[in-house]
Amino acid sequence: MKKLILFFLILLPSIARAQETVNVETEIGTNNGIDPFVSFVSIAASNVSGGINQSSKYAGQLYAGLNFDLEKMLGWNGTRAKISMINRHGRGLSNEVGSVFEPLNVVGGQSTFLYDISMEKDIGKHVSLKAGRTTAADDFSASSLYYYALSNTVNGLIRTLLLDGLMTTFPFPTWGTRLKYKPNVNHQFQLGAYQLGKGVFDETKHGLDFSFRKSDDLSLFFQYDWFGEIANRDARVYLGTHQAIGSFVNFDSDFQSNHFRRYYGHVDMEIIEGLRSFMTMAYSSQGEIAKLPFQSSLGLNWQGFFQSRPEDRMLFFTTIGSFSEEWATLQNKDLTSEIVMELGYRFQIANHFALQSSVQYDIRPGGSGMIANAVIPGVLLEASL
Numbered sequence: 001m002k003k004l005i006l007f008f009l010i011l012l013p014s015i016a017r018a019q020e021t022v023n024v025e026t027e028i029g030t031n032n033g034i035d036p037f038v039s040f041v042s043i044a045a046s047n048v049s050g051g052i053n054q055s056s057k058y059a060g061q062l063y064a065g066l067n068f069d070l071e072k073m074l075g076w077n078g079t080r081a082k083i084s085m086i087n088r089h090g091r092g093l094s095n096e097v098g099s100v101f102e103p104l105n106v107v108g109g110q111s112t113f114l115y116d117i118s119m120e121k122d123i124g125k126h127v128s129l130k131a132g133r134t135t136a137a138d139d140f141s142a143s144s145l146y147y148y149a150l151s152n153t154v155n156g157l158i159r160t161l162l163l164d165g166l167m168t169t170f171p172f173p174t175w176g177t178r179l180k181y182k183p184n185v186n187h188q189f190q191l192g193a194y195q196l197g198k199g200v201f202d203e204t205k206h207g208l209d210f211s212f213r214k215s216d217d218l219s220l221f222f223q224y225d226w227f228g229e230i231a232n233r234d235a236r237v238y239l240g241t242h243q244a245i246g247s248f249v250n251f252d253s254d255f256q257s258n259h260f261r262r263y264y265g266h267v268d269m270e271i272i273e274g275l276r277s278f279m280t281m282a283y284s285s286q287g288e289i290a291k292l293p294f295q296s297s298l299g300l301n302w303q304g305f306f307q308s309r310p311e312d313r314m315l316f317f318t319t320i321g322s323f324s325e326e327w328a329t330l331q332n333k334d335l336t337s338e339i340v341m342e343l344g345y346r347f348q349i350a351n352h353f354a355l356q357s358s359v360q361y362d363i364r365p366g367g368s369g370m371i372a373n374a375v376i377p378g379v380l381l382e383a384s385l
Contacts, residue, residue: 033072038064038385042090043104043150045378051097051365059090061106065116078122086171087112097374098365100163100292100321101340104378105155113171113207131177133207136194137169139178140221140240141264145278145301150358150378153297153319153340158264158282160295160321165201166244166260168194168219173207188225193218196244217246235269248289255288255326262290274304287324294322311348315358317341323367335367356380 042060047053065084070076092107094100102108118132130139141157149155161167168174176194196217199205223240244260261284268278280297284290297319305314318341328335344358360376 033069035067035069036065036385037067038062040381040383041106042381043106043378045093045103045150045360045376047093047096047103047374047376050372050374051093051099051362052371053096055093055096057091057093057096057104059088059092059104059106059110061089062087063115070119076121078128079119080121081119082116084116085113086115088171093376097362097376098371099340099362099374100323100338100366101159101319101362102152103150103360103362103376105150105152107152109171109201109203111203111206113173113203115171115173115207117173126181126183128180129177130180132175133173133210134176134178134194135168135170135173136176136192136219136221136242137167139180139190139192140223140242141266141282143236143266143268143278145268145276145299148301148313148315148344148346148356149299149317149342150344150356150380151317151319151340151342151360153321153342154280154299154317158266158280158295158297159319160282160290160292161242161262161264163291164260164262164284164289166196166217166219166248166289167242168196168200171207172201172203174200175210175212186226186228188227190221190223190225192221194221195219196246215247217244217248219244230269233270235267237265237267239263239265257286257289260284260286260289275300275302277301288326290324291327292321293324296320309347313346313348315342315344315346315356321367328367331368333368333370336364336369338365338367339363352384354380354382356382 040062044058046056063086068081070079070081088110092102092104094102116134118130118134120128120130122128137157141161146154153159162169174195178192180190182188196219198215220243223238225238227236242262248257248260264282266280270276278299282295284293287293300316302314304310320337320339322337323335340362342358342360344356346354346356348354357379362374365371365374
C-alpha cells in the first residue's frame with residue numbers, strides 16, 4: 001500500500017510536467033503522443049431529514065494517468081495505451097439513509113488503486129480490440145449523461161448491474177478484453193469478456209492482484225448501439241445483455257446457480273437545443289440472485305438553461321428500483337420499491353472547474369416504507385486538467 005501511494009505521488013508531478021510539455025507542443029504542432037490527465041472530485045452531503053440517522057459526510061476521488069498514442073510514439077498504426085491510478089477517500093451516507101443507493105457517487109473502494117493498464121488496437125477501419133487491466137463499466141452500460149448525478153443511482157452506469165457483485169467496475173480493475181465493430185456512424189456492436197474473481201472487490205489488494213485462479217468466474221457483455229435521429233433530433237439507443245458464468249449463490253447461500261443473466265437498455269434524445277433527456281431500464285428474472293431485479297431511471301440535462309450562463313446545466317434525475325421477493329423474504333419484510341429523485345444545478349466556472357449543488361429526495365429508503373423519506377442536500381466540486 002505504501003509503495004502504491006509513493007508511486008502515485010511520483011506520478012502526479014510527472015503528469016503535470018507532461019501536461020506542460022503537451023500544451024507547448026500542441027501549440028507548435030508537434031504533440032509527442034502522450035496525453036496526461038488529472039481530475040479531482042469531492043462531494044459533501046447531509047441527511048437533514050428522514051432516513052435512519054441525520055448525518056453529514058464527505059468523500060473524494062483523485063484520478064490521474066497517461067494516454068499514449070503509440071502510432072506517434074512508436075509507429076504502431078492505430079494503437080493506443082493507457083495507465084491510470086485512483087485514490088478514493090471519505091465515507092458515504094447510505095447506511096444513515098437506509099438506502100440501497102449511495103448519495104455520494106465517489107464512495108466504493110475507499111483506497112488507492114492501480115487501475116487501468118490497457119492497450120487498444122484498430123483492426124482496419126471498423127474494428128478495434130482492447131485488452132489488459134480494465135472493467136466492463138469502461139465500455140458497457142455507460143453514457144456521459146449519467147455522470148452529472150451526485151447519487152450513484154445512475155452515475156457511471158445503471159446501478160442495479162453492480163448490486164449483484166457480478167459486474168466489474170471502476171475502481172476495481174480486472175483482466176478483460178473488448179471487441180468493437182462499428183460498420184458506420186449509425187451502428188456499433190461490442191462484445192466483452194472479463195475475469196470475475198472472488199476477491200475482485202477487495203480494496204485491500206489495491207488493484208495489484210494480477211493472478212488467475214480456477215475459482216474465477218467469467219462476466220460476458222454484448223451491447224448494440226444505434227446513433228441517429230428521432231423526430232429530426234439527435235438520439236442514441238443501446239441494448240445490452242450481461243451473462244455471468246461460474247458459481248453463484250443467493251443471499252443466504254441456500255440456492256446455487258452456474259449462470260446469471262440481466263438485460264438492460266437506454267435511449268436518449270435532444271428535445272430542444274441544449275435540452276437532452278434519457279431513460280434507462282434493466283431487468284433480471286433471477287430474483288434469487290438479483291437484490292434489485294428491476295431498475296429504471298429518467299434524466300434531464302439542460303445546458304444553457306440561463307442564456308447568460310451558456311455552459312451551466314440544470315439537471316434532474318429520478319430512479320425507481322424494485323426489490324426481489326427472495327430478498328424481501330430474507331429480510332422478513334414486505335419490500336416494494338425505492339425511488340430517488342435529484343435536482344441540481346452545475347456552475348461551469350471555468351473550462352476545467354465546476355461547482356454543482358443538488359438536493360436528493362429518497363422515497364421509501366430500503367423499500368420497506370418503515371424508514372422516513374430522506375432529504376439530502378449536497379455539493380460537488382470538480383477540477384481537471
